[in-house]
Amino acid sequence: MLIKAKPIIDAIEHVIEKYKLKNTDFKILFPAPTEEEFTQKHAYSFSKQQHLIFICGRYEGIDYRFEKYIIDKYPSAFQKLSLGKFILLWGEVASMTMIEAITRLIPEVIKESESRIDESYNLKNWLKNIEPPQYTRPESVYGYKVPPVLLTGNQKEIQKRKQQKEK
Secondary structure, rough: OOHHHHHHHHHHHHHHHHHOHHHHHEEEEEEOOOOOOOOOHHHHHHHHOOOOEEEEOOOOEEEEEHHHHHHHOOOEEEEEOOOOOOOOOHHHHHHHHHHHHOOHHHHOOOOOOOOHHOOOHHHHHOOOOOOOOOOOOEEEOOOOEHHHHHHHHEEEHHHHHHHHHOO
């Protein structure tokens, strides 16, 4: 089963008309199997966008004429992205994943703005860093201990430790 093209096209056109959106004001994101995978870099880019319209497929997808129409009418607005090389039942889960990744990058969504900078896949480190392991109390859990340097309070040594990979 496929979702018909016309109702999807009509819904998108209705939103664009209702909110008087110009081509540069919005992106139409279609999570679906495709070569281009959604990344943190996409999330950063979309977090600066004024409006995002998500299209959620079901069943076997959407009649391809929907894509052709949107690409022809809004070529710079349409983007089809995959979450990875696997299949989901519905597009809502993929859309929610993208929405969360995008939303958390909007200023003031997360109170501590520094937490968006010093994290895995940030632009500051060209999306190549992975956060170091993090620990809580107690100091020992089933014989696994917090690395001693993290208990010293020596911020210089703690920073150095964070830059090293956990072994």
